[in-house]
Amino acid sequence: MSTTTTPLDDPESIDVTPFALRIPEILENIFEHSDEKSNRTNNVLVCKVWSDPCLNVIWREVKDLSRLVKLLGPTVLRGSRLLDFSQTDKPPKWDRFSFYARRVRKIYHEGERAGTYRAGLALRSVFTDIAYQRLSNNIVPNLQVLEWHSDTSLYMQNPSILFMGPSLKHYILHEVKPSPAELSLNLRTLADRCPHLNHVKISLDSAAQSHGDIILDFVMRMADLHTLELPPFGNMAPLTNALRGHSCLRRLQIGGCHAIDGRLDKPCITSLALPSPGGDHFASLTFLSIVVPYAVVEKLFSHKFPSLQQIFIFSDLRKPETPSTIKHLIDTLTETCSQIHYIHLSYAFLPEQKYTRFPPASCIVTMAHIRPLLRCSKMQNFIFKHPFPITLDDQFAEEIATSWPDLLKLQLNHIPLVRRKDFKNCFTLRALLPFARHCPRLVHLSILVVPESSTCPTLGDIQSLPSSFFSKLYSFDVGSSMLYESDKHQVALTLSQILPPRSVLCYHNNVKNDLSSDTDEETPPLSPEARNWKSVMDKIPYMRWMDQLAKTEQRELRRKLQELETENERLRTQTQTLYA
Structure with missing residues (x-):
């Protein structure tokens, strides 16, 4: 300096x-x-x-630990990737290190499996030296966030222990092949040294039930956690039973749908909850995200969740959930979650190639299976994804809109994996009217529609809507809705009148990109339905311009007529005055 x-x-x-x-x-x-x-x-x-x-x-955030290590003394690269201190006969410069280390609030270590040289620099030797020569256990005294990605099989123990201190509040651990002994040592040290920890995320590439027992011991010691993210195990019941009485727990995530291995042929979690007496039951939990079959997660809701507001459930059943299972889950959520305003029901992994034929009627989800959810009057976001289309009608759109006046986002299975061209038991464009009338805060609407000219709203229907309808609508997603050539003009005209200018019309192209590497095309060709929707999307701005031009001409014509009437009245008055 x-x-x-x-x-x-x-x-x-x-x-x-x-x-x-x-x-x-x-x-x-x-x-x-x-x-x-x-x-x-x-x-x-x-x-x-x-x-x-x-x-x-x-120095607030350190993503390259070698940058922090070099403060202790000169380093040298041995071999291709191994970093070591070059002057082993001299003591580390702890005063210099502390001057900068006290400013560090977050450490992110990507581990030796990272693709880049900087992130993949092996620090095994310097970590060992620091562990033996450090002046105290707390070498980064003000660290608040520690994110560590590593493979403990490369070390005698996880070096993240070096950075654990009483100031740590947020800990993220991703292990590739953790041994039970090393994971146990890591979590025991974390619990001992970090009493103010409130956010923990543990991700294991290969989790076993023995890891679950270790995590259970850790969770039982950390009663003040606010946020907990855990990998899935076969028997999660002991863990969820232990978490029921955690009065501070607000967010719980078990498994991640993006991390589920599609090669597995069965769900990760087979047991999630055991019968329990009454009393406190996730008293402060507001957010729950879990990867589990619907029938298994239903048992978790044996008691009321007084504070739960957001639920994300991703089924990993490897086959479609049955309509009866879906209805049972919805009934249970409606009865036990009085504060719910966000529900997301979908699948973590579902092989598309297995579902090429349209299922029998008994496998189709209908309005009756979803209708109990309308009792949740605080609903703001509802997302439901299923491989088969849902049987709906425009009257159900009226029920949804009147039951959920605060609706912000509705995504009602607009892209099913299987669709039959003659399946018309879904919304028409008239379903937009109740949402425009009763949901002033709606931002995203994604529904499957049958856009026929005969069922489009009339101009009178649209003019009868409130003046500020769809004022916040940003996107209208028709998904894989089938649109025919003969209906394009009327559909474009209707959407140009009912959708606000700032909104975006979205559609799904069901043609997969199977182009060979020698082709010059970068994007797949459009399916016939997608081409028709693109044509509609292109026509909407032109039709709005034509409508605006017609309105301008009408205003100009009315102005001229008014001027002529005024002039005529003046001449009549003047003539009467002369003859008088």
Whole structure:
């Protein structure tokens, strides 16, 4: 750091410096949003007042641990990737290290399996040296977030233990092949050293039931956790039973739909809950996301969830859930979750190639299976995905719109895996009318429709809507709805009149990109339905322009007629005056 005296360091000039430029919190906010990192380095040298806040921003997040390690002394790269200290006969520079380490709030370590050289730099040797020579257990005293991706089979133990301290609040661990002993040591140390921890995420590529027992012991020690993200195990019942009494737990996620292995032929979780007596039951839980079959998760809702507001359930059953199972789950959610306003029901993995034929009527979800959910008057977001289309009619759209006046997003299986051309038991474009009339806050609407000219709303229907209808609508997604050539013009005209100018019309192209590598085309061709919808989308702006032009001409014509009537009245009055 430069020792040259700058104008802002001068006692006389510091008095005229704007007070805001001497407040560390404001300076950190300014430096954090600097356009270039080089500007931050230059700002360190401006003056003593700026130096400390700027260094705080520069060192707030560390993604390359070698950058932090090199503060202790010179390093050398041995072999191709192994980093080591070059001067082993000299003691580490702990004073220099502490000057910068106390500013670190987040550490992100991507591990040795990362693709880049910087992230994949092996630090095994330097971690061992630091572990033996450190002055205290807490080498990064103000660390709040630690995200660690690694393979403990490469180490004697997980080096993330070096960075665990009482200031840590958020811990993310992703292990490739964890041994039960190393995972147990890691989590025991975490519980011992981090009493203020409130957010834990544990992701294991190959999880076994023995790992679940270790995580259970850890969870039972951490009663103050606010957010918990866990991998799925076969028997999750002991874990969920232990979490029921955690009064601070607000967010719980078990499994991630993006991480489920599609090669497995059975669900990950076979047991989720055991019978339990009454009393506190997830008293503060507001968010639940879980990958589990619907019939298994239904048993978790044996008691009321007084605070639960958002539910995400991804079935990994490898086959479509039955209509009766869906109805049972919806009935249960309606009865036990009085505060619910966001429900997402879909699948973590469903092989499309297995479902090429349209199922029998007994496998089709109908309005009767979903209707109990309309009792949840606070609903704002409802997303339902299923491989087969749902039997719906326009009257059900009226029921949804009147039951959920605060609706923000509705996604009602607009892209089923299997669709039959003669299946017309779904909404028409007239279903837009109740949403426009009763849902003023609606932002995203995704539904399957039968867009026929004979069922389109009339101009009178649209003109009878409130003046500010669909004022917040951003997207209308028709998914894989089938549109025929003969209906394009009327559909485009209707949508140009009912959709706001800022909204986007979306559609699904069901043609897969199976192009060979020697073709010059980068995108797959459009299916006939997608081509028709694209034509409608292209026509809508033109029709709006034509409508606006016609309205302008009508206003001009009315203005001229008014002028002629005024002139006629003037001449009549003048003539009467002359003859009088």
